[in-house]
Amino acid sequence: MRGQGKPMEGTYIKRRNRPLQVYAVLFLIVLYVPVLFIPLFSFNDSLYVRFPMQGMTLKWYHELWLREPLWNAMWNSVRVGAAVSVISTILGMVAARAITRYRMPGRSALVTFIMMPLVIPGIIFGVALLVLMSRMGVPLSLYTVGLGHLIVCMPFAVATLLPRFEGFDPSMEEASADLGENGWWTFWRVTFPMVFPGVVASLLLSFTISFDEFIMAFFLTGTDPTLPMYIWGQLRFPKEFPSVLALSALILLVSFVLVFIAQWVGRKGLENEN
Amino acid sequence: MADTSLQHRDGEAAAPLRRPSRVSALLHRSEALRGYLLMSPTLLIMILGIVAPFVILLAMSTWTRQGFDFDTTFTLANYERTWNEPIFGALLSRSFWVSGVATVATVLLCYPMAYYVAFHVHHRKMMWLILMTLPFWTSYLLRVFAWKVILGYEGVINSGLMTLGWIDKPLEFLLYSKTAVIITLAHAWAAFAILPLYVSLEKIDKSLIEAATDLGDGPVARFLRITLPLSMPGIIAATFLIFIPTTGDYITPALLGGPDGAMIGNFIQLQFGAVNNWPMGATLAIVLMLWIAAIAAVFLFVTRKAQEKIA
Amino acid sequence: MTKTDAFISIQNVSKFFGTFRAIDDISMDIGRGEFFSLLGPSGCGKTTLLRMLAGFESTTAGEIFIDNQPTSDVPPHHRPVNMVFQNYAIFPHLNVRDNITYGLRKQKLSRSKRYEMAEEMLEMIKLPDYGTRKATELSGGQRQRIALARALILRPKVLLLDEPLGALDKQLREQMQLELRALQRQIGITFVFVTHDQEEALTLSDRIAVMSGGKVLQVDTPTGLYETPKTSVVARFIGNMNFFDGTVRRNGAAAAAIETEGLGTIQVPVADLDKPDGAAVQVALRPEKIALSATRPDAAEHAVSARLDTSAYLGERSHFYVNLEGRDEPVAVSQPNTSRFNAANQAPSGTEVWLSWSSDAIVVLDPE
Structure with a gap:
């Protein structure tokens, strides 16, 4: 942004376009403001979400501390998120490595297959897994939620890791093999350090997606609710509204921070290599 | 001295090279085999999570409910019902209408934004990209919830306008309507449109546009003749990435749609919940997928024809 | 399959990528201590052949013997050959010393011994005190030398070089040619060198194999190739005619x-x-x-x-x-x-x- 004041920035095509710039700023404002109302009203000293605001309070946040079920739900979400992020990142690494390194027939079909959950409505996945679990006699639990999240997270993990694996020269791995290291050691001494930023990004993104995921959880949760399920339950009670706002504000904050780090780490390294 | 230590290992020359086992020799020779082997755990999970559930879903759609159990004799009665009873057709067409409008609005609104970042941002491009996509990664439920806060009967807009004295009583069309659902969907899926649009615009070789200018095209002509056709893959991808998932959405209609805004997703969810008619729900899910596939195919066909015509 | 006196013996080797014949029934021998070049235009199969020696490409047919051992089923990390890659493949996340000592892990040497060996190699490639430099801070010529040191520290029987001078500018390239030739004489191991530059091949090699379309057209000394070409393709490729x-x-x-x-x-x-x-x-x-x-x-x-x-x-x-x-x-x-x-x-x-x-x-x- 700062450089745009210089008159000779870029070429004829890339010269400054004031209306477009204004549009871009408005776009960002519209993108963020709706979400920012949640933290704003979470400090409002009133049961009702409306203007004018009644004054600042932290009581809704304080109240969150005292809710046992909330902390249980939070712990459930963290456990599922951690497991899902680790598994999907490992599976994503394995898949990305196979896709980028081996000449195999049907490679693009495999990528399409892994990316399918991106273009199928979540509800269909949810009910399909629900039906499968019930027919197989698997009781709904955090494990079934985790499986659902795994399917949702896989495309994102693969999409985050693929550019990493594509971005580094295959002769690096060949050099390692040539210098006497087998596949396992080559992975730990060359591949893993080089794709590490992608791994961090994938872990953080997968965790965030799982932590925030609602649609799959809605169909696949057993007796232990995840945090979004808990929030969904609370939405029915108007008097719980302010606490939900406070809780949501906290979740948003954590998500923003995690995703920002993930994106920053994930993209930064890629740009350096170029 | 370096030169003596670097002589090749003559003394060890007689030792045979380590011979690997048959399996690893086979793997060494076949790249494809190594690739598939490496992919197998991922594929296994994806098959368990995608293919298996769909097979069972398809099977269940041909069953009938009997109390709390199922009659597993094959029948297409569920499909006949979805065809004959007008409620299903109405729900489907409303779903497609709502997500269609939301998709078009999102792509139209996001295109200039993606264009701006691709062509006019020179510094901190990464920062802009992260800023544009950041909200997408936060909880979908909470983003929808945020709009409920804003559009609510006594929400931000209504109470704000009333505080300012611009209106006397809350505007009712804001909440519990198709409009509310469309606004929310467009906002919630913006990042999904921006990324593919940005990628396709960024890929355009800037010298092509300079060439068009050099050959006499003005800004509008070169946009229509160069930029727009070359960014078509991004537009198509963005359209699919928004339209398909949103047709099955049920959170937004449930929170913001009211009775008038309910979509097919809500109905499917009902079948698995309160109505407890799983075979019917399975049928609806399959029908929804078939319709999406058909619409996607028509859309692809039309855009391809249109592109051929332009070219 | 017969054993021969040759140090590297390539016997009826072919390589197909699908239906494309990258290597078409090649047989030739490379002697112990020879500086041997594979010369040909891009796409002639010279790099594929080199990668088969290294073990990165399998043979579709035929067998390659290195020091009388068949190698078809031997993976790259068990072969007594080391390679200098075209782009050098210097590990960007390691410093110079860790790059050079990368292959020593399995020898279970003490750290001080490893460092001493690295220092010796740095001395040899005339880059002393570069051990703790980051790999990303090096110039093309320095990378090339480090790639060389990294391979030679393992005392391979054969050193494979894939157009290692291609990325350097003309002056540096000529200087490196002289150094490379002197180094090979000094340590006396077999070098197999891939290049598309005929002058480079003539300058460096004891013998040259001229390749085209996956076949070897002629194997000869530089003077032999230049003065008595066997085919018009070879005559045309080496010098003007x-x-x-x-x-x-x-x-x-x-x-x-x-x-x-x-x-x-x-x-x-x-x-x-x-x-x-x-x-x-x-x-x-x-x-x-x-x-x-x-x-x-x-x-x-x-x-x-x-x-x-x-x-x-x-x-x-x-x-x-x-x-x-x-x-x-x-x-x-x-x-x-x-x-x-x-x-x-x-x-x-x-x-x-x-x-x-x-x-x-x-x-x-x-x-x-």
Whole structure:
């Protein structure tokens, strides 16, 4: 942004376009403001979400501390998120490595297959897994939620890791093999350090997606609710509204921070290599 | 001295090279085999999570409910019902209408934004990209919830306008309507449109546009003749990435749609919940997928024809 | 499959990518301690062959023996060969010393021993005190040396080099060629060197294999390739060459002549010509083996008159293109500028000149 004041920035095509710039700023404002109302009203000293605001309070946040079920739900979400992020990142690494390194027939079909959950409505996945679990006699639990999240997270993990694996020269791995290291050691001494930023990004993104995921959880949760399920339950009670706002504000904050780090780490390294 | 230590290992020359086992020799020779082997755990999970559930879903759609159990004799009665009873057709067409409008609005609104970042941002491009996509990664439920806060009967807009004295009583069309659902969907899926649009615009070789200018095209002509056709893959991808998932959405209609805004997703969810008619729900899910596939195919066909015509 | 005395023995090796024959039934031997080059245009299969030696590509058919051991089923990390990659493949996340000692892990040496060895190698490649530099801070020439040190520290039986000088600028490349050659003499291990630069191959190699379309056309010493090419493709690829279509005319057992287009009839010793009467051949004559003079030289074995078409002054030498009676294509003649004022450089187009050459300058080849 700062450089745009210089008159000779870029070429004829890339010269400054004031209306477009204004549009871009408005776009960002519209993108963020709706979400920012949640933290704003979470400090409002009133049961009702409306203007004018009644004054600042932290009581809704304080109240969150005292809710046992909330902390249980939070712990459930963290456990599922951690497991899902680790598994999907490992599976994503394995898949990305196979896709980028081996000449195999049907490679693009495999990528399409892994990316399918991106273009199928979540509800269909949810009910399909629900039906499968019930027919197989698997009781709904955090494990079934985790499986659902795994399917949702896989495309994102693969999409985050693929550019990493594509971005580094295959002769690096060949050099390692040539210098006497087998596949396992080559992975730990060359591949893993080089794709590490992608791994961090994938872990953080997968965790965030799982932590925030609602649609799959809605169909696949057993007796232990995840945090979004808990929030969904609370939405029915108007008097719980302010606490939900406070809780949501906290979740948003954590998500923003995690995703920002993930994106920053994930993209930064890629740009350096170029 | 370096030169003596670097002589090749003559003394060890007689030792045979380590011979690997048959399996690893086979793997060494076949790249494809190594690739598939490496992919197998991922594929296994994806098959368990995608293919298996769909097979069972398809099977269940041909069953009938009997109390709390199922009659597993094959029948297409569920499909006949979805065809004959007008409620299903109405729900489907409303779903497609709502997500269609939301998709078009999102792509139209996001295109200039993606264009701006691709062509006019020179510094901190990464920062802009992260800023544009950041909200997408936060909880979908909470983003929808945020709009409920804003559009609510006594929400931000209504109470704000009333505080300012611009209106006397809350505007009712804001909440519990198709409009509310469309606004929310467009906002919630913006990042999904921006990324593919940005990628396709960024890929355009800037010298092509300079060439068009050099050959006499003005800004509008070169946009229509160069930029727009070359960014078509991004537009198509963005359209699919928004339209398909949103047709099955049920959170937004449930929170913001009211009775008038309910979509097919809500109905499917009902079948698995309160109505407890799983075979019917399975049928609806399959029908929804078939319709999406058909619409996607028509859309692809039309855009391809249109592109051929332009070219 | 037979064992031979050769250090590396490539026996009937083929490699298909789908239906494309990257390597088409190649057999050749490389001797112990040889500096051996694979020379050819891009896509000729030279890199594929090198990668087969390293173990990165499998053989579709045939077998490669290294030191009398068959290698088909031996993965790269168990082969007694090391490679210098085209782009050097210096690990960007490790410093120079860790790059050089990368392959020593399995030898379970103490850290001080490893560092000592790295220091020795850095000494050898003339980059002392570079051990703790980041790999990303190096210039192309430095990367090249480090890639070399990283491979040589493992004392391989064979060092494979995949166009290692291609990325360097001309001056540095010539300097590295000399260093590489000296290094190979000093340590005496077999080098297999891939290049598309014929001058580089001639400068460095003991022997060169000229490759084209997945086949080996000729394996020979640099002088052998240049002075006695076996085919017109090799003759064309190494240096410049004038070709003249000709027909063999035998006059009994003692003498033979070739009737050529442009050069007239050339007498050839019968021993050099195993072609029957009337056979079509190509007569090849290097530009620098033709003398150019204003008048017919008295002592010349062969001479024809020609007209100067164009000339190019290159400093140390000049190239002249002359037209011969009865031939469309101009003939190239290369003359060293042994005096500062060579009158031929000033001669206008159309000037009559005389070309002369000796019998042994001529190479008779099969027509293409």
